[in-house]
Each structure stands twice: as structure tokens, then as C-alpha cells.
Amino acid sequence: MNSDWYKEKSFYQIWIRSFKDGNGDGIGDLYGVYEKLEYIKSLGVDGIWFSPIYPSPNADFGYDISDYKNIHPDYGDLDQFKKVLARAHELGLKVIMDLVVNHTSDEHPWFQESRKGKDNPYSDYYIWRDKPNNWDSLFEGKAWEYDKVRKQYYLHIFAKKQPDLNMDNPKVREEVKSILRFWLDMGVDGFREDVINFISKHEKLPNGLPFLPAVNGLPYYKDGPHIYEYMEEFREVCSQYDCFQLGEGPLTTVKSALKYLTGPKKSLDMMFSFDHMMADCIYTEYVHRPFSLVKLKKAFTKWQKALNGRAWNALYLENHDHPRVISRYGDEKYWRASGTMLAMSYLFQQGTPFVYQGQEIGMMNIRLKSISDYVDVSSLTNFNRYHLKDSIEKRLERIWHSSRDSSRTPMQWTGGRYAGFSKKEPWFYVNPNYENGVNVEAEEKDPYSILNFYRKCLKLRKSSNVLLWGSYREFFPNDPHVYVYERRLCDVSCLIICSFSDKPVRVKLPKEYAGRKRKLLLCNYPRGSHSSGRLDGLPEGEQGWFRPYEARIYRVQ
Numbered sequence: 001m002n003s004d005w006y007k008e009k010s011f012y013q014i015w016i017r018s019f020k021d022g023n024g025d026g027i028g029d030l031y032g033v034y035e036k037l038e039y040i041k042s043l044g045v046d047g048i049w050f051s052p053i054y055p056s057p058n059a060d061f062g063y064d065i066s067d068y069k070n071i072h073p074d075y076g077d078l079d080q081f082k083k084v085l086a087r088a089h090e091l092g093l094k095v096i097m098d099l100v101v102n103h104t105s106d107e108h109p110w111f112q113e114s115r116k117g118k119d120n121p122y123s124d125y126y127i128w129r130d131k132p133n134n135w136d137s138l139f140e141g142k143a144w145e146y147d148k149v150r151k152q153y154y155l156h157i158f159a160k161k162q163p164d165l166n167m168d169n170p171k172v173r174e175e176v177k178s179i180l181r182f183w184l185d186m187g188v189d190g191f192r193e194d195v196i197n198f199i200s201k202h203e204k205l206p207n208g209l210p211f212l213p214a215v216n217g218l219p220y221y222k223d224g225p226h227i228y229e230y231m232e233e234f235r236e237v238c239s240q241y242d243c244f245q246l247g248e249g250p251l252t253t254v255k256s257a258l259k260y261l262t263g264p265k266k267s268l269d270m271m272f273s274f275d276h277m278m279a280d281c282i283y284t285e286y287v288h289r290p291f292s293l294v295k296l297k298k299a300f301t302k303w304q305k306a307l308n309g310r311a312w313n314a315l316y317l318e319n320h321d322h323p324r325v326i327s328r329y330g331d332e333k334y335w336r337a338s339g340t341m342l343a344m345s346y347l348f349q350q351g352t353p354f355v356y357q358g359q360e361i362g363m364m365n366i367r368l369k370s371i372s373d374y375v376d377v378s379s380l381t382n383f384n385r386y387h388l389k390d391s392i393e394k395r396l397e398r399i400w401h402s403s404r405d406s407s408r409t410p411m412q413w414t415g416g417r418y419a420g421f422s423k424k425e426p427w428f429y430v431n432p433n434y435e436n437g438v439n440v441e442a443e444e445k446d447p448y449s450i451l452n453f454y455r456k457c458l459k460l461r462k463s464s465n466v467l468l469w470g471s472y473r474e475f476f477p478n479d480p481h482v483y484v485y486e487r488r489l490c491d492v493s494c495l496i497i498c499s500f501s502d503k504p505v506r507v508k509l510p511k512e513y514a515g516r517k518r519k520l521l522l523c524n525y526p527r528g529s530h531s532s533g534r535l536d537g538l539p540e541g542e543q544g545w546f547r548p549y550e551a552r553i554y555r556v557q
């Protein structure tokens with residue numbers, strides 16, 4: 001049976017290649033993870049989500065898998081994984097794996113067989129056509145690539161080296177179930193299911209709208225015709241274990257998410273939605289700080305309200321697919337204040353929080369000198385897809401703001417060489433700001449660091465029934481500078497106030513809070529740190545000034 005254990009927990013996401021190098025070859029690995037399990041535990045999280053650690057040619061850094069039941073030799077082997085799993089469990093940490101079954105690598109033996117011809121047993125494992133339709137891929141040009149061996153085109157919604165599996169083939173679904181069982185039998189606790197809402201394609205593969213670049217085929221593969229049946233089949237396997245299933249749902253709507261998350265045919269426990277990642281239009285529209293707090297709040301509140309009492313939210317601000325959030329929604333000049341404020345803006349919402357490696361120390365975007373320094377396939381495509389009339393410098397600036405590579409630079413452990421990530425030169429650029437205090441070692445020593453603030457928030461969330469279970473309500477949705485939300489359980493409330501402004505702002509309490517007893521639980525500025533009597537939060541009265549990026553949480557009775 002699947003139970004609800006995940007609701008009280010929080011997770012830490014590891015993108016292993018850049019987490020910690022344990023064997024000195026410049027690449028993060030499971031030896032490094034093993035060394036750092038106590039650190040992860042010390043954050044106050046209860047589990048780990050591993051982005052793919054399987055063998056992969058790394059065309060999409062692990063999301064192109066060539067063997068689902070093994071470990072990439074760069075990262076260790078199955079024995080080392082079992083060691084990590086056992087130690088994580090000893091420490092009370094759950095472990096969830098990434099399940100990437102929309103596509104494989106083109107180097108996967110199934111594809112190598114499939115391309116050999118129509119009478120091969122693997123022939124129908126992928127989607128082959130004599131004539132391609134007009135779909136674009138999300139990552140690399142058109143969605144169809146001609147294969148010289150098979151003399152047909154195969155579908156790839158992502159990169160060329162990521163051919164889409166044919167989920168309509170029952171044999172493919174059996175393979176998926178076998179992968180699930182393999183890891184569940186080993187003792188893992190669940191899966192994050194990659195682009196899972198794309199796995200069922202419209203049988204006829206009709207042409208998409210010609211004028212929508214990148215996503216023109218979307219209506220024919222998002223929440224496709226058999227998706228809920230297939231998901232039920234996979235759920236069936238998972239429910240023989242106490243397994244937690246979290247779907248990634250790019251461009252999912254509340255309505256379609258609720259179909260996965262509720263009812264007798266529920267097939268997922270939670271879903272990562274993307275609405276709140278679009279409060280700046282990083283690829284297509286970036287001019288100068290186009291971030292809109294009102295847009296962000298709308299997205300937050302939409303999901304909080306729609307799922308309340310019916311399903312459960314997966315809360316995140318960062319992962320391996322998005323640039324660093326301080327550089328997007330915060331302010332690098334107010335690194336500490338905006339980094340801690342952003343923590344409060346989402347960790348106290350209703351749902352299960354995810355913290356991405358480096359987010360807890362306030363890592364920020366990297367700005368590489370040339371487009372050729374970037375390695376992420378989607379950044380390279382976006383550079384050549386949008387704003388081609390702009391200068392190279394301007395286009396590069398957009399990549400600085402949007403690239404997934406910014407979240408994939410080596411984790412900054414110390415102020416020493418290579419940020420303590422490795423003894424050897426790391427596989428990818430280290431953000432030079434590790435020398436300016438953006439590292440674990442320095443932040444451990446500082447009681448007011450971003451790191452220690454994350455610890456305080458995660459601890460507070462866990463210790464409070466109001467923050468775990470309470471309902472959500474937003475105040476002043478049109479205020480462009482301040483995000484105010486409430487969590488409430490019976491007659492106890494927590495009120496969270498976050499300033500997204502780099503200037504002092506006047507904040508007032510919602511009307512219903514007038515005259516009620518208020519206790520400050522946490523503030524991201526040290527106590528007594530205000531320099532004048534004016535910048536003092538909400539000392540006695542019902543309104544007051546908040547300092548740049550100040551955030552507070554009150555308990556009110």
C-alpha cells in the first residue's frame with residue numbers, strides 16, 4: 001500500500017556530477033555522496049532525490065539513459081549505491097530515484113536493436129515513421145531524425161540522442177515495471193517520474209500548430225490518450241511496495257494534475273508544476289529584471305488553493321533545470337537577505353518542500369565568457385533559436401540568465417581550491433564566488449548564514465502542525481513588492497510576510513490581524529540589527545517598515 005508518509009517530509013535533490021567528488025577524478029560520485037550524508041541530514045531534510053545516476057552518454061547529463069539497472073561508472077557501482085542507500089536509511093533519510101521513461105539514450109541496446117529493422121524484436125520499442133510530421137523538439141531542432149540504418153525517422157521530443165519510447169507497446173510498459181521493481185526490491189522509497197505527462201502520444205501523430213516554436217506538437221503528446229491507463233499500470237506495481245510517486249509535469253495545468261493526484265484512479269502522490277517558474281520569461285523575453293512578483297504569487301496561490309484538501313503540493317524554487325533563484329527572483333546585491341527571504345516564501349506553503357543542492361548556501365548564476373563554454377544542450381539551442389538579430393553579447397547575456405548550467409556548477413564546500421568539490425580540476429566551471437563566502441564551510445560558522453536559515457525554516461516547518469497541515473490564504477495579491485500569506489489550523493495562524501523589494505517598504509497587517517496577539521517566530525535579519533527606529537518590521541502597531549528583502553513569520557492567536 002502507498003501511504004502518506006511523504007507529507008511531513010522534505011527532500012534534498014542531488015545532481016550527482018556536481019555534488020562531491022569522492023575519488024579524485026574531478027567528477028561528483030556516490031563516494032562523495034556517502035561522505036556528505038551527515039551534512040544532508042543536518043539540514044533537517046528527510047530524504048534525497050537522485051537525478052539520474054545510471055549509465056548515460058550524457059547528451060542530456062543522465063536524462064539519456066543507456067542502462068536502467070546500473071550505475072554510471074563515473075559515479076560508482078551498484079555496491080556503492082547499496083552502501084549509500086543503507087547509510088541513508090540508517091540516518092532516517094528516504095531515497096527516491098529518477099525514472100526517465102519518456103525516452104532512452106540512442107545508445108541504449110533497445111534502440112540499437114530497434115534501428116536494425118522492422119522484424120527485429122525491438123522494432124516497436126520506439127516511434128518510427130517514413131514521413132515526419134511538423135513537430136519541433138524541445139531541445140534540438142525538429143522532433144524527427146532520420147536513421148540511416150533503419151531508413152526511417154524516429155521521434156525525439158527532446159534531444160536527438162533521446163529517442164522517445166513507444167509506450168503503446170505493452171512490452172515497453174513491462175520494461176518500465178521491471179525497472180520499478182528492480183529499484184524497489186533494492187529498497188528505494190520512490191520515484192520522481194521525468195516528463196511523465198508526455199509518455200502517451202496521439203496515435204496519428206497529427207501536425208501541430210505551425211506558428212508555435214518548440215511546443216507545436218504539445219497538444220498531441222501532453223496528457224495523451226492513454227496516459228491515465230498506463231499510469232495506473234505503473235501505480236499497481238508501486239502499490240505493492242510503500243512507494244512514493246512524484247511526477248514531473250512540464251506545462252501541466254491544475255485540472256490535468258488533479259486527474260493524476262485524486263480519485264480512485266490516482267496514479268501519483270505529487271506533481272512538480274511549472275507555473276511559478278515562469279514569473280520571468282527567461283528564454284524569450286528577458287530584457288532587464290522582468291520578474292513580476294504578482295505573477296509569481298498568482299502561480300503559488302493558484303496551486304495552493306486548488307490542491308488544498310484534495311491533493312498535495314510539491315514545493316520547489318530550484319532544480320537542475322532552472323537557473324539559480326537568487327539571480328532570478330532575488331537580488332545578488334542582497335545575497336543573504338534575498339536568499340533567506342526566498343526560503344521563507346515557499347518552505348512554509350502547504351506541501352512537501354524540495355531543496356536543490358547549493359540552494360541552501362545561496363549559490364548564484366555563473367556567467368561564462370563565451371557560448372562555447374556552455375555544455376547544456378538546451379542552452380546551446382536557445383542561443384541559436386531566439387533573438388537572432390541581437391548582438392552576440394546580448395544573446396550571451398540571456399544565456400547568463402536562463403542557462404541550466406548555472407544550477408550545475410560544482411557544489412561549493414569550502415573557500416579552498418576548487419571550492420573543496422574535488423582535489424583535481426572539476427569537470428565544469430566553479431562559480432568564483434566560493435571565495436567570497438558562498439560555501440558550506442564559511443556558512444557553517446555564521447549563525448545568520450543562508451545555510452543556517454534553511455535549517456531553521458525546515459525545523460520550524462516540521463515542528464508546527466499549522467505549517468504542516470494548515471490551510472493557505474494569500475493577502476494583498478496585487479501588491480508588487482510584498483508577498484503575504486497565512487497558514488491556519490483551527491484558531492491558530494502563522495502569517496508569513498516577504499518583501500521582494502531592494503528598498504524599504506511599508507507593510508501593513510491584514511485587517512483580521514488587528515489587535516491579535518502576535519509572536520515573531522523567525523526573521524531573516526538578526527534581532528536588534530536595525531540601525532534606525534524606523535526600519536523595524538512590525539514592532540507594536542499594525543504597520544511598519546520592512547528592510548530590503550526582509551521576511552518574517554509570526555504566530556498569531
Ligand code: GLC
Nearest residue numbers: 060063100158194195320321
Ligand atoms: C526533464 C528533466 C530535464 C531533462 C528532460 C528530458 O525535464 O528534468 O533535465 O532534460 O526532462 O529528460
Ligand code: CA
Nearest residue numbers: 023025027029
Ligand atoms: Ca569522482
